[in-house]
Amino acid sequence: MESTAIALVLSVLDDLAPLVSSSSTIGNIIGLLEQYLPIVAQTATNLITPIKNIIAALSSNSAVTADQLAALQALDAQADAAFDAALAAYNAANPPDPAA
């Protein structure tokens, strides 16, 4: 139910992102993405791509401020950081076979 609601909001944001011309609106959208990304990563991974598309659209929007761009890049980096942390923990618990 929650993911359906998020999907609906993301669909609207995806349409709006290229058209937004106000920095404050961009800030509001970034705030929503910051809330949604952790939920989506856990429960609705099919919505990752729409989120990535919104991040890309906002990043290339001429109204985006430097701070907002940094926030968008931080959002983008979350996936890398989560994978690196999980891989480090996995490797510590499952050392590679010496023969491999």
Add this chain to the structure above:
Amino acid sequence: MKLLKPLAGIALLCLPLAGCADLQAIVNTAKTVADAQIPANVALAAANGYDAIEILATPILVTCTPTPTHAVPAVCVSQKANIRTMSAAVLAGRPIRNAIEPSPGVADPVSKTAYDELQSIIATITSAVNAFNSAKG
């Protein structure tokens, strides 16, 4: 690309003539250069695809990492080689993804080699993720 069609037409007419060999070579070179570029929006879609599959790969590592309160399922043992392949592919794809993702406001085409390599890596990760999920049941 607009220049390519008329050039190709002229080259085709020239084919039986030895003197046109140079023109044919020019057309071939132009075609190679045109083919070697992928539009930025297409490349960006591939970069986003990489990000999405990376996010799907992460929970597999978490599932297969034991903690004091979490014992790993048997599938983690049977899929160990697959998990290693998946992890290596994710790490290999990252610099290519980073190179493809354009700076804000920049929409330069991307080299076809990098694009193809990233697509191949995405296919490897997707295959590993699907194999794990199938084995998990």
